[in-house]
Amino acid sequence: MSVGIRDVARAAGVSTATVSRALGRGPVSDAVREQVEAAVRATGYRPNLSARRLRSKAAQTIGLIVADIRNPFFTAVSRAVEDAAYAAGLRVILCNTDEDPAREALYLRLMEEERVTGVIFAPTKTTADALTADSLAFPTVFIDRSGLPGAHDSVVLDNVAAAAALVDHLAAQGFSRIGGLFGSTSSTARERQAGYEAAMARHGLAPLIRSVAPNAAAAEAESARWLGQPDRPEALILSNGLILMGAVRAARTLGLGVPRDLALAGFDNEPWTDLVEPGLTVIEQPVAEIGAQAMRLLFERIESPDQPVRKVVLSGRTVLRGSTRRVA
Amino acid sequence: MSVGIRDVARAAGVSTATVSRALGRGPVSDAVREQVEAAVRATGYRPNLSARRLRSKAAQTIGLIVADIRNPFFTAVSRAVEDAAYAAGLRVILCNTDEDPAREALYLRLMEEERVTGVIFAPTKTTADALTADSLAFPTVFIDRSGLPGAHDSVVLDNVAAAAALVDHLAAQGFSRIGGLFGSTSSTARERQAGYEAAMARHGLAPLIRSVAPNAAAAEAESARWLGQPDRPEALILSNGLILMGAVRAARTLGLGVPRDLALAGFDNEPWTDLVEPGLTVIEQPVAEIGAQAMRLLFERIESPDQPVRKVVLSGRTVLRGSTRRVA
DNA sequence: CTGAAAGCGCTTACAG
């Protein structure tokens, strides 16, 4: 029924070992290689990847575990990862945890069972804090988020500097009641919060902090509560694109004009942020670079398992738009 | 080094066959099952999925091949597919073709080599038209797009009706120079174009049609050329969310007010479409339902390979917003 | 309910 390597061998008049070599990079004569290729075409043979992986003990697979595939940041990063992986002849298993530690555990177990070559992972803070250098059975690079210091290779944004840049800009525009709404699940949100706090202190301003599940619906609800209060902030910093969207919706619903009644600045230069009036000031992350660097670190870790742990910190770019312009 | 089923068997004092049964749904005594589970915990055993798949000839895997993962429509559908798959104990391989027939061929081949249980596929028109009922070695459900009539199960929108609804609305608002910008790669764009043409004819209006690669950059460029002409349309229908975004950008750049200088209506109720002023009129697709129905068709096809081909046609919902309001 | 044995479809030393 299904055609296997034996059928190809028979058709080509060679052994299965030779077929295997001809299809891989083994040493075979040109004449034999052509015979084998003809036999493959004639039989419609497709190698069984499960058998190949089992025997060769090389899964040729990398796992990509992201926190939320609806977040364009992760879609963009994952495209960069996939491009690099397929260019290197590796397949990608994409997993989506929804910021849920239970699902993270599930997928990490799956990675073990797949015997993956390596993993790129954006963990929740809960999971990251529990993972020591030797808790993972495969080479792993953290992305967007870091874990215990020195435990894992990682590629992250300079979150402290980026958040501070937003505060500096708002302060320079004359805003002083600057609030910060940060995600509750990631080390990255904490770092952005720390950068915010440090910068606020530097400007002699009192910090106004709330945290929220990093999705648009939760952010909208929390923003609406906050902005509905009489002593509401006059400017808001939002720690990612989803939270930024939630805040924009809340401002709309409450009838707050941006930036007249409320200035807005956030993270992630998503395609819609320059389309909503008057344009949203954001930190743009080098998404393609993050994905590419993560793959580079992963490949190098696979090559040299014992090399020191590395952390690549990339700078964000501040994109100034109308949402933070001081209205006289 | 790595712990295998033999190590577990030894630790539990049973045969490997018994371990295999205890881990699966084989008949084993409760006492033995507990011993085995204890041995699994003690040894840290993780089954090798490649070996399991090879031996059992059940990949427990479905392939999901989408045209563009940057398109939120496909991200949304893929989440629905994944939820259903993981609930059924199946893994998902997600592939992204970028509307490129060469990449589609590559991934279809990969699906064969993985011996997948089934595939959900959003093909380009080029590939769809080349795929007869028996050209695929695995059960397949087309999604968002259909192929040769009766060749494959599919879940699609009622594209003709949806496009007509947009034309009807614009015509009712008094617009007559209504243009249509459609994607160039999918059967779906063609159907939307057909619905547009029929409705225009019904209203006694002359069709104005252009087509473009279905991405924001190409759509922006084409829209800018079109809208820069003196006899430009006074209203535009855009065949998906990416093209809609491109058109919005072009209108911005040209300084055309919406809807004063240009009315805009499109497909896909993406989160940003109600945020850009004055809100964009769109057809909302039942994305979760599309994913869930596709999985249902796929499961039923796997169950009953010889049942008749089915096509599920879902209705879109017209969401009216300011972008199509007639300004006196 | 349990075990011994065969075998899924490949690749890879080992010889030649």
Next chain:
DNA sequence: CTGAAAGCGCTTACAG
């Protein structure tokens, strides 16, 4: 460069 044979780590008839 090529072939015969072993074996990757499981599951599954086949017996009992």
